[in-house]
Amino acid sequence: MISPGRPMGRRIAALSGAVALILAATGCGGGNGDGSGTGKVTSITALDYYTDTTEHAQWGERLTACGKTVGVTVEHTSVPGPSLVPKVLQRASSRTLPDLLMLDNPDLQQIAQTGALTPLDQYGIDFSGFAEGILSAGTYKGQVYGLAPSVSTIALIYNMDMLSEAGVAVPRTWDELKTAAAELTRPGRYGMAVDANATFEGTWQFLPFLWSNGGDEKQLNTPQAAQALQLWVDLVKSGSMSKSVLNWTQADVHDQFVAGKAAMMVNGPWRISDLNQAEKLHWGVAPIPVRQTGQALVTPLGGEVWTVPQSASKTRQEKAAQVLVCLNDSTNQLALAKRNFTAPSRSAVASRYTEQVPSMAAFVKSVEGARARTGELGVRWPKAATAIYTAIQSALTGQQTPEEALKHAQQMATSP
Structure with missing residues (x-):
């Protein structure tokens, strides 16, 4: 769950051949109903x-049910993740987008910037009950353009048996994390594992350490940011964390943990299904440690938002908005969260959910204070994210100190 409920590592590789044809079929305002918006709409x-077969079928069922509720047939199509945004941008200016469009939440900014999406308040949609960070993920210039039925974030997942055997408590602060990681490290096993690779995944995993310590993507060359990066450097230098984290994906981190080669890892709830299938593995989840007691944990928010693009038919837009509301009702949010190990976006639903799925409690708690990656920089976020993972690579390889790496990162992020 990108990622991040979809993390960046879960985006499926592009299948370039049929994408244009698929979008032509779904993106031209097809279905019944005239373009004036006055005719009866029977399909959207x-x-x-x-594109995963199971995911596609699941969402197809959900869209079909919601369509039936509002009196339309929903013609549902999926395209590979890397292909979606480029094709949407191509069709945005001509208003030939589908009636209902799903976007990874960091991508909403650049699509909304084109004017291709409609503000959801014009349909009378009630936004109450959604956590502030979740609404922020679907907001552009003060208006809500997208809503996420469920979301995700990352937490500390640990091997309960390894911690018990070593007499180590679950760490809550950075000092406790370094101590625990050192005591848990053995020949053939590291105490801690993260994804520090040179992609947006590496940035995503670093953000809780940066943000919770008061660091900010608007100004990367600060003592707070340097302290966060120094923590990762210290873990690698001490041998508590493998140098291979520079190349690991979140899937690799998971594999190391399941194989018993890492006692703790930073990862997301999308790993729970596989963790549950690992024989003799007893694991727990805790919030990611903060530098010192009293600091508020701030994690990045993952998940997809559903939007209603502009079209020639107001009636079609209204029907699409009604389906969007249905996807975000309490029943669907709870069902989707249970099936996918994500967190419901409505706070009241999330509270009920943790009672029913205790393994999600730490993730749901972290979501309460989670932030959208684009919340501060909007469409400029990708440039900052690139600068951050470049700094991580430079510092962990020893090419630069954290301070030097972040100074360079600030220059990268603010260059024309």
Whole structure:
């Protein structure tokens, strides 16, 4: 769950051949009903990147049920994740987008910037009950353009048996984390594992350490940011964390943990299904440690938002908005969260959910204070994210000190 409920590592590789044809079929305002918006609408189109067979079927069922509720048939199509945004941008200016469009939440900014999406308040949608950070993920210039039925974030997942055997408590602060990681490290096993690779995944995993310590992507060359990066450097230098984290994906981190080669890891709830299938593995989840007691944990928010693009038919837009509301009702949010190990976006639903799925409690708690990656910089976020993972690589390889790496990162992020 990118990622991040979809993390960046879960985006499926592009299948370039049929994408244009698929979007032509779904993106031209097809279905019944005249373009003036006065005719009866009996079907609408929906587009997402859930190309995995199971995911596609699940969302197809959900869209079909919601369509039936509002009196339309939903023609549901999926395209590979990397292909979605480029094709949407191509069709945005001509208003030939589908009636209902799913976007990874960091991508909403650049699509909304084109004017291709409609503000959801014009349909009378009630935004109450959604956590502030979740609404922020679907907001552009003060208006809500997208809503996420469920979301995700990352937490500390640990091997309960290894911690018990070593007499180590679950760490809550950075000092406790360094101590625990050192005591848990053995020949053939590291105490801690993260994804520090040179992609947006590496940035995503670093953000809780940066943000919780008061660091900010608007100004990367600060003592707070340097302290966060120094923590990762210290873990690698001490041998508590493998140098291979520079190349690991979140999937690799998971594999190391399941194989018993890492006692703790930073990862997301999308790993729970596989963790549950690992024989003799007893694991727990805790919030990511903060530098010192009293600091508030701030994690990045993952998940997809559903939007209603502009079209020639107001009636079609209204029907699409009604389906969007249905996807975000309490029943669907709870069902989707249970099935996918994500967190419901409505706070009241999330509270009920943790009672029913205790393994999600730490993730749901972290979501309460989670932030959208684009919340501060909007469309400029990708440039900052690139600068951050470049700094991580430079510092962990020893090419630069954290201070030097972050000074360079600030220059990268603010260059024309």
